[in-house]
Amino acid sequence: MDGSCQLAVLVSPSGEVVACSEALRPLLPDVTPLLPDLVHAEPENEVLLQGRRYTVTRQPLLNEAGTTFAFLIALQAVSVRRADHRLSEMVIAISSKLDIEHVLEQVVRFAMELLDADAGSLPLYDPERERLTIGHLVNLPVNTLTPIVTQRRGLMWQLIKQRTSILIADYPNHPVALPELVHRGVRSLLATSIVYGNTPLGILALYRMRDEPFQESDRDILQAIALQTAIALHSSRMYQRAMRNADERYALYQASLEMGATLDLEQLYQAIHRAVSRLVRHSRFMIATLVDQRTAEYVYVYTPDGRQPVQRWPVTHGLAGYVLRFGVSLRLSGAQMLAVPGAQPLPELEGNLAEGSFMATPLIVDDRIIGALVVGSDQRDVYAMSDLSALELLAATVAGALHNAMRFAHIQSLTITDVLTELVNRRHFFQILHHEIERSRRYRTPVSIAMIDLDHFKQVNDTYGHVVGDKLLREVALRCRRYVRDVDILARYGGEEYGLILPETRYESALLAAERLRQHVMSVPFTIDGHLISMTLSIGVASFQADVHPDPSSLVVDADRALYLAKQRGRNCVCGTKELSRYAEP
Known part of the structure; x- marks a missing residue:
């Protein structure tokens, strides 16, 4: 008999052992007394051997005359078959959904059930913001795990960087164990990276609070779950990206219609603000125009306190001033904010830069900078590169519309203004x-x-x-x-x-x-x-x-x-x- 078979035995019609696989030999003393009954039992049955349940399948072997001369009896541990079956159920369940939150919920609960875990988490990796977010937690308080931003150290970052898995049987005594998890009673940790192609997407982690550590065989099952999760997450993100692109295209189309329909500056400012609101969430928004090489005029300023009056500042002040001077786009968060030599802060407009997130992009017409858009939030790590790209696309439309409206306003002012005194005529x-x-x-x-x-x-x-x-x-x-x-x-x-x-x-x-x-x-x-x-x-x-x-x-x-x-x-x-x-x- 081929020794490569796993748990298999060749039995005569009378129930005597003819041959068996090497893997079955440790179980042979327990299997032999059952063989006469298994030969005459149903083609598929279950038996209990050494405290573990096995599924038994019986296949008759026929000679040339069509007479049964032996039976091939194969055994398979029920837990393995159950894991395969449940994994198939999980694949069907998560592949039919394009909502990331639903995928996370299903994956963590499936993994906990299959590997008998007491708690689970699925932090997501955001390459645009270079951070790990909490993602989804089961049986753990929300404040147990906090977002890990650009630290690039610890077990989680090790999994992301090396695209590997880790098993810690004695978690409390591990040198980099998190006190928060130890305090929650975590005794054992099993975690693996979720990778699609060469792109890390997140980490699937399971926890046991009892003195029954995970085994190496559990690692294989978790990695199989992670593989299917990667496919589901990638599909969800692609779907969300497609939906976002469609929304952005529609928002830009609507913006072009609204901006092209008016030459009134105030109406244009409001149309620009509406367009930005459709693209990104924000609590601060500014439109600044270049008065001369040294001065910027903040013609439209919106803060958490509402609309602010028009005001002028030197271009050495504020993020808008920096953009007007250097013609570059910015995406900043907290500690990444520009140092004082780059731009003096304007707290009355920009708030506390150290605690916020900002994007800024120049408005350019014929290679000439005429203004800047600034979008801000009072929270950190709000904006991704895709947000900045959307703002830059909008800025191209805004620049042309603003240039035309400013020219119209200038021409109109000539008809109503006394040239000598600059008063109305x-x-x-x-x-x-x-x-x-x-x-x-x-x-x-x-x-x-x-x-x-x-x-x-x-x-x-x-x-x-x-x-x-x-x-x-x-x-x-x-x-x-x-x-x-x-x-x-x-x-x-x-x-x-x-x-x-x-x-x-x-x-x-x-x-x-x-x-x-x-x-x-x-x-x-x-x-x-x-x-x-x-x-x-x-x-x-x-x-x-x-x-x-x-x-x-x-x-x-x-x-x-x-x-x-x-x-x-x-x-x-x-x-x-x-x-x-x-x-x-x-």
Whole structure:
């Protein structure tokens, strides 16, 4: 008989042993008394030998005449057959699922059942973030195992690096045993790496809390489970990657439609934010544009506290500044953050860099950097390389849309802006005033205006020349603009005359605002080309009344009449329309 057979015996029809395999010889004294019965029993049966259950199969051997001359009886340990059967069940169960969480749950519980383990875990390896994550735990508290990030040491990293397995019969006395597991009562550990091709995917680990350590034969079963798990995990990740790619393509398509549909900068900023939100989760988001080689303007800033005001910072500050200077993309987490020489932090915008994760990428048009996108989270290790790739793809669309919108805004500003003072011009002044008057009619809210004239400005031109005069007009405009509210509209009405729209402001409040502005301008002389020039203002104030002012022009006419009254009074003063009945000429 071929000695390579495992547990097999050749028996005569009467039940006598003709030959047996070497593997069966230790069991032969126990098997021999059973042979007469096994010869006449069912073709498949079970017997108990030395405390272990075996499945017995009987196969008759026939001669040329068709008569049975012997029986081949084979034995197989039930546990081995059961493991094979359960492994087949596991393969069917996990291969039919594409959800990674379901795969992890099934694998750990199958492995624990087959190898009689008390607990199990399946940490996953994330090559993009270079870390091991908890994955799935059974019969272990969640805080027992913490994510292992870029440490590259210990048993788990050894398994990942060497793509091997390990069996520790006496875990508490092992030199690198984790105190957390010892505290939980782990006595024995069996673990193997999960590898697909040459790519490590994770680790399957089983634990026993009793004094019955795992055996070497258990290692083979665990490795067989790990092999099937690798196939299932790879399929799940490929499916998730395909779904993510499809989602990204759709998000980019939607973004291109939204961004291409508007040239309004504010609407564009919001569309960009929506597109980023579809791609990656975040708690901080910034759009920065390059003002000049030294300054970045954060035109859209979103933090956990909500939308923040527009602000400017040197490009030596912040992650956006770094990207604007060097034109590189960044993916950073915690300790990987840029050192101070690279970029001064902006905690009011970026939060605590040491505890967060960030991505940043430049916005480039025709090889010229025009801005940067910054995405951040207040948690570590949030973003993978695939997230940065998605952000870079979006940035290509954003750059073109932002460039077009900025050009449109610049061209539009030329039609509404006075070139000399950079205030809105007379045409736009009337457009805004018309809008405010219509709002006042609809909601019954007050609106006032002030017409402002520079006193004796002709003498400045006659004394110092028109160049100094133009510079003085700019400086007066700048001082006034810095003093009025953000909601107020200051315009150059013509020559040395300015117009000021005061929304939500009643007549008396408008008079007070005009008086404070008059005093502010005259408080400090202007220095122009080395000349110290004092300047005063004459101001006329009018408030809109629906039954008196049918259109914006009529309101401006009343304010001009009040301004003329101020000049009649000797200049450098404020007059309102309610004084016209007493001081106006017949």
